[in-house]
Amino acid sequence: MSEPTSRPATDPITGRPAPGDAARVPAPADPRRHPAAPPPPAAGEPLILAEGLRKVFTVRRRAGLVRRTRTEVRAVEDVGFRVARGEMVGYIGPNGAGKSTTIKMLTGILTPTAGTLRVAGVEPARHRTRLARRIGVVFGQRTTLWWDLPLRDSYALARRIYRVEPARFRRNLDRCVELLGLAELLPVPVRQLSLGQRMRADIAAALLHDPEVLYLDEPTIGLDVVSKATVRSFLRELNEEQGTTVLLTTHDLGDIEQLCRRVIVIDHGRIVHDGDLSRLHGAEGGERTLVVDLERELPPIDVPGARTVRVEGPRQWLAFPATERAAPLVAAIARDHPLLDLSIREPDIEQVIARMYAARRGPGGH
Ligand SMILES: Nc1ncnc2c1ncn2[C@@H]1O[C@H](COP(=O)(O)OP(=O)(O)OP(=O)(O)O)[C@@H](O)[C@H]1O
Numbered sequence: 001m002s003e004p005t006s007r008p009a010t011d012p013i014t015g016r017p018a019p020g021d022a023a024r025v026p027a028p029a030d031p032r033r034h035p036a037a038p039p040p041p042a043a044g045e046p047l048i049l050a051e052g053l054r055k056v057f058t059v060r061r062r063a064g065l066v067r068r069t070r071t072e073v074r075a076v077e078d079v080g081f082r083v084a085r086g087e088m089v090g091y092i093g094p095n096g097a098g099k100s101t102t103i104k105m106l107t108g109i110l111t112p113t114a115g116t117l118r119v120a121g122v123e124p125a126r127h128r129t130r131l132a133r134r135i136g137v138v139f140g141q142r143t144t145l146w147w148d149l150p151l152r153d154s155y156a157l158a159r160r161i162y163r164v165e166p167a168r169f170r171r172n173l174d175r176c177v178e179l180l181g182l183a184e185l186l187p188v189p190v191r192q193l194s195l196g197q198r199m200r201a202d203i204a205a206a207l208l209h210d211p212e213v214l215y216l217d218e219p220t221i222g223l224d225v226v227s228k229a230t231v232r233s234f235l236r237e238l239n240e241e242q243g244t245t246v247l248l249t250t251h252d253l254g255d256i257e258q259l260c261r262r263v264i265v266i267d268h269g270r271i272v273h274d275g276d277l278s279r280l281h282g283a284e285g286g287e288r289t290l291v292v293d294l295e296r297e298l299p300p301i302d303v304p305g306a307r308t309v310r311v312e313g314p315r316q317w318l319a320f321p322a323t324e325r326a327a328p329l330v331a332a333i334a335r336d337h338p339l340l341d342l343s344i345r346e347p348d349i350e351q352v353i354a355r356m357y358a359a360r361r362g363p364g365g366h
């Protein structure tokens with residue numbers, strides 16, 4: 001199970017009507033009611049600060065005909081991390097790890113059971129509406145747009161809610177429309193958009209008010225390769241040129257490889273890795289592969305520090321630990337073998353992560 005299936009009547013962050021309720025729910029919660037500027041973050045405080053963060057859900061389950069039992073689901077346990085302004089961080093983990101729960105706490109939709117959480121100097125759950133003007137959020141699984149309205153009108157409403165000055169709104173919208181290819185979609189009601197079109201439209205909606213931080217929860221889910229490339233290059237540019245801080249959750253490790261230097265891995269509610277993506281390559285027994293072309297067919301090369309995993313005619317594949325350097329290996333092979341050419345393949349990130357998740361599940365894990 002991942003996302004709860006029930007839909008709130010209003011969008012949990014902005015208070016806007018949820019899809020399908022556009023006609024019924026007027027008067028969204030309005031950030032204008034909290035015009036006071038939030039307190040500035042303490043000097044040196046990161047843009048996002050989480051310490052000892054926990055979220056426990058209490059669920060009632062039917063046990064027999066009448067009896068119900070209460071069980072606790074520990075979705076997030078002792079999570080701590082800091083994100084500096086301008087960083088782009090991947091937040092990954094297997095299904096049910098606690099990623100969406102963390103993001104919901106970061107937006108203020110969910111109140112932490114325990115721990116410290118500050119975003120732009122503000123405690124999200126306590127100042128949710130105030131914070132809404134400084135953050136943007138995209139849930140790939142759910143739209144924040146008005147289902148029945150043409151896209152253009154959805155944006156116009158968002159502008160009013162966030163009180164975006166017209167010139168700035170126009171500039172931001174034009175930019176998104178151009179870079180995300182939305183021009184032809186502006187007159188189309190949101191309900192008629194395809195998944196990939198809707199996702200691009202949602203990303204634009206999250207950015208019209210120039211948020212300092214953008215949370216993306218699976219923004220490339222179900223996108224074709226071209227749309228994925230569009231979204232990725234858009235996000236890269238947003239981060240590099242506008243300096244927007246981005247926290248990205250995805251199961252598509254291509255997103256991470258192309259966008260994030262730093263990756264935080266969460267599993268069973270706990271952080272199990274936080275660091276450079278390149279370091280993850282070496283974690284959990286990651287291997288690189290040296291592909292050598294010899295002058296002729298030879299028996300498998302026997303060299304210390306590597307093992308030959310495949311031989312095809314004069315070509316051989318040698319696996320070695322990703323934490324080791326390739327140069328001594330190449331020198332050793334060249335010394336004793338007629339070497340013509342070589343290349344090095346980086347470990348497949350999918351395999352590295354799969355091994356990491358599997359190792360933590362252990363034998364007979366679930
Ligand atoms: N509202 C809720 N009530 C009860 N349990 C919940 C609720 N929301 C999430 N959970 C549980 O908390 C755990 C973490 O869920 P979460 O949605 O954060 O996972 P996730 O990492 O986003 O997974 P996925 O990759 O599948 O989206 C899961 O065990 C889930 O069943």
Ligand SMILES: [Mg+2]
Pocket residue numbers: 002003099100101217
């Ligand atoms: Mg999720």
